[in-house]
Amino acid sequence: MNEDIQPLIDAMTSRARIAARAIAAASDADKAAALRSAAAALRASQTAILDANARDMEEGAKRGLSSAMLDRLRLDETRLGGVADAVEQVAALADPVGEIIDRTERPNGLIMERIRVPIGVIAIVYESRPNVTADAAALCLRSGNAVILRGGSEAANSNRAIHQALVEGIVAAGLPTDAVQLVPTQDRAAVGALLRAQGKIDMVIPRGGRSLVERVQEEARVPVLAHLDGICHIYVHADANPAMAEDIAVNAKLRRTGICGAAETLLIDQNFPEPARLIGKLIDAGCEVRADDMLMELDPRTVSAEEADWGTEYLEPIISAKMVSGVDDAIDHIARYGSQHTESIITADQAAADRFLAGVDSAIVMHNASTQFADGGEFGLGAEIGIATGRLHARGPVALEGLTTYKWLVHGTGQIRP
Amino acid sequence: MNEDIQPLIDAMTSRARIAARAIAAASDADKAAALRSAAAALRASQTAILDANARDMEEGAKRGLSSAMLDRLRLDETRLGGVADAVEQVAALADPVGEIIDRTERPNGLIMERIRVPIGVIAIVYESRPNVTADAAALCLRSGNAVILRGGSEAANSNRAIHQALVEGIVAAGLPTDAVQLVPTQDRAAVGALLRAQGKIDMVIPRGGRSLVERVQEEARVPVLAHLDGICHIYVHADANPAMAEDIAVNAKLRRTGICGAAETLLIDQNFPEPARLIGKLIDAGCEVRADDMLMELDPRTVSAEEADWGTEYLEPIISAKMVSGVDDAIDHIARYGSQHTESIITADQAAADRFLAGVDSAIVMHNASTQFADGGEFGLGAEIGIATGRLHARGPVALEGLTTYKWLVHGTGQIRP
Numbered sequence A, B: 001m002n003e004d005i006q007p008l009i010d011a012m013t014s015r016a017r018i019a020a021r022a023i024a025a026a027s028d029a030d031k032a033a034a035l036r037s038a039a040a041a042l043r044a045s046q047t048a049i050l051d052a053n054a055r056d057m058e059e060g061a062k063r064g065l066s067s068a069m070l071d072r073l074r075l076d077e078t079r080l081g082g083v084a085d086a087v088e089q090v091a092a093l094a095d096p097v098g099e100i101i102d103r104t105e106r107p108n109g110l111i112m113e114r115i116r117v118p119i120g121v122i123a124i125v126y127e128s129r130p131n132v133t134a135d136a137a138a139l140c141l142r143s144g145n146a147v148i149l150r151g152g153s154e155a156a157n158s159n160r161a162i163h164q165a166l167v168e169g170i171v172a173a174g175l176p177t178d179a180v181q182l183v184p185t186q187d188r189a190a191v192g193a194l195l196r197a198q199g200k201i202d203m204v205i206p207r208g209g210r211s212l213v214e215r216v217q218e219e220a221r222v223p224v225l226a227h228l229d230g231i232c233h234i235y236v237h238a239d240a241n242p243a244m245a246e247d248i249a250v251n252a253k254l255r256r257t258g259i260c261g262a263a264e265t266l267l268i269d270q271n272f273p274e275p276a277r278l279i280g281k282l283i284d285a286g287c288e289v290r291a292d293d294m295l296m297e298l299d300p301r302t303v304s305a306e307e308a309d310w311g312t313e314y315l316e317p318i319i320s321a322k323m324v325s326g327v328d329d330a331i332d333h334i335a336r337y338g339s340q341h342t343e344s345i346i347t348a349d350q351a352a353a354d355r356f357l358a359g360v361d362s363a364i365v366m367h368n369a370s371t372q373f374a375d376g377g378e379f380g381l382g383a384e385i386g387i388a389t390g391r392l393h394a395r396g397p398v399a400l401e402g403l404t405t406y407k408w409l410v411h412g413t414g415q416i417r418p
Helices: A005-025 A028-044 A046-062 A067-073 A077-092 A131-142 A153-172 A189-195 A210-219 A242-254 A275-284 A307-311 A327-337 A350-359 B005-025 B028-044 B046-062 B067-073 B077-091 B131-142 B153-172 B189-195 B210-219 B242-254 B275-284 B307-311 B327-337 B350-359
Strands: A100-105 A111-118 A121-126 A146-150 A180-182 A203-207 A232-236 A263-269 A288-291 A318-324 A342-346 A364-369 A386-388 A396-398 A404-415 B100-105 B111-118 B121-126 B146-150 B180-182 B203-207 B232-236 B263-269 B288-291 B318-324 B342-346 B364-369 B386-388 B396-398 B404-415
Touching (some): A005 A111, A005 A121, A005 A146, A005 A180, A005 A189, A005 B350, A028 A046, A028 A077, A028 A131, A046 A077, A067 A153, A077 A131, A121 A131, A131 A146, A131 A180, A131 A203, A146 A189, A153 A180, A189 A210, A203 A210, A232 A242, A232 A327, A242 A342, A242 A364, A242 B404, A263 A275, A263 A327, A275 A288, A275 A318, A307 A318, A307 A327, A318 A327, A327 A342, A327 A350, A342 A350, A350 B005, A404 B396, B005 B111, B005 B121, B028 B077, B028 B131, B028 B153, B046 B067, B077 B131, B121 B131, B121 B210, B131 B153, B131 B180, B131 B203, B146 B189, B153 B180, B189 B210, B203 B210, B232 B327, B242 B275, B242 B342, B263 B275, B263 B327, B275 B318, B307 B318, B307 B327, B327 B342, B327 B350, B342 B350
Parallel strands (some): A121 A146, A146 A180, A232 A263, A232 A342, A288 A318, A364 B404, A404 B364, B146 B180, B288 B318, B342 B364
Antiparallel strands (some): A100 A111, A111 A404, A386 A396, B386 B396
């Protein structure tokens, strides 16, 4: 490792801890004002940010980035306006900090109260999209946390310009500069140092592709909030309305194929009356169907699924399809191959739905709905820092509440323990 | 590593995962019945358990265990009765599983519901006290989790006998044998294999001394729920009632010096009117007071504190004592030297109390109460699996709710995402 990296990260985490204490104590109004001020600074810095982005685009083109990557990197007036709008929307969200979760009085008169507090210092490690710089900073600040951002090298100039504008806005509103820090080097060792900063960073959130998330989960010695895969299932039960099943399957797979909530496997009950039409609809809509032997007989356009298909997140217009013998077989298949992200049962039979909802051990389990609803905005959370498939702290779409923890306050009148 | 250990732990975690699915689906009544049946089996197996314990005591004496350790190890009719009683008390606690945490209906008609579910597979790594075998198993089972227990070698025979009785009771009530497993080897490599079982064990809880907890925190690749130190502070504010301050300081330090909620540092405000009497009371009660220069002048029986004292958990009748300039100075001292466990301010001034409660970043912050109340039972949680000083998932005393997580259920009527 470059020997300057560790002292750099140490200094950043120390400053973050000090800033975290100040932001944790900031009022709802102060945090909202700081975010509105940051949004205004983003708009006022439009020229500088778009210039910086143009340099990133130029370097990206030279380095041979794909057109999809360049599109993710690109900012223009409209997109930057959207970034500022999103910061304002986060400013308008209710402050989770200070909420009394519960309160009980004990026989000895002690009052035990749990109140919501910020987590402390959060690190975000992300890839090309520069909007994450503003988005993640806004959510962390709104929930009273200090944040250390580490963006991808492709977007280094854009991220620096956006970060500078954010900090101008935050400082103008009286909150500390170190509330939002951006790692100033693209040296990959900086990520390693963040991941090993136990006690200095309270949580790390990776946002990006599978290889980034995998590296973070493997190396991290601090808690990670993330999902590695989104191998989402649609189970079409015997009593599914065929038209509803077709609409949901097509939407869940094809509305956007590149998002983690896109369906990757279709489980069709052996007693579902219209399996051929369902598969035909997907193929007609442009989806490749990799089917098991039973389902392959229904449509000559299907291709044969291999064992690896059941555990593959395609993120493309491809779906694996399997016939199952009933709800329990579907639950077993999902337990074996799923990634505990989002699964949906399509059925008119409430008892079957209840069995599926209870038996599937995923962050999100749906009945008669498209898995593409797996999104904090759609859940009414107002925003989303990511989707978590771990089992502790927060599961599914994570927004402001997931960026908080609690502490116990004990109010006494001189009680001592007998 | 003994090459048999990894396959052993792999097999145990696989069986635990299968059992976890069954227990997660078990009803409140089934889990309560299984625990009552386990308590009955403990009572019925009294002879076998006490015989096994006698063998452990004999070997322990041969191996030269201290009398304190032998006392922790020892079971008799009364103590075993207490162990069975505790299991029955856990059976009587409310089932946290299935609780609806919140529920919202979206404009598109989707209903988003968060319900409490078990975590899955929990490992408990503990030392000499054999009652932990029954205690931890009961709490995990009550909250719908499968548990893998790894007790200390001193108590191997006792743990095996208690485990056998528990399983007999659980199986008699129709729940799976693998709901509660005991690692059958004392090879230390088994602990390492548990700690590295990512995705197979969802949480590990160490119960024991500092060196055990430290090893678990350092080696674990699975989430850990624990506290390393309990460096608890009492801050006697300028407006503290002197008699209340004395009673609380003596109780917080001396009621039991060996528990994590025992006070280790006394911070006395420079404007508190009776510092000499307060220090004198502690010394009169048999406590060594390691004081800073200011406080040393007040009583010739004090000894001089060194820098290391501020960060030491004595667990003995010793307290460090320091004069502070006010609430903020106390908060700063605690932020610098504390372990985020439990701190208490003694004051009649509500504004000072509010400032302290808000500004101290510990799992538990008290006003006018003894830190020795830091205990799940005292908090009204009915029991306690441990106290956590980490920031995620659960903080402070952890009981049944801390052994659960949640999942999202989405109820639709055919919604697709536009």
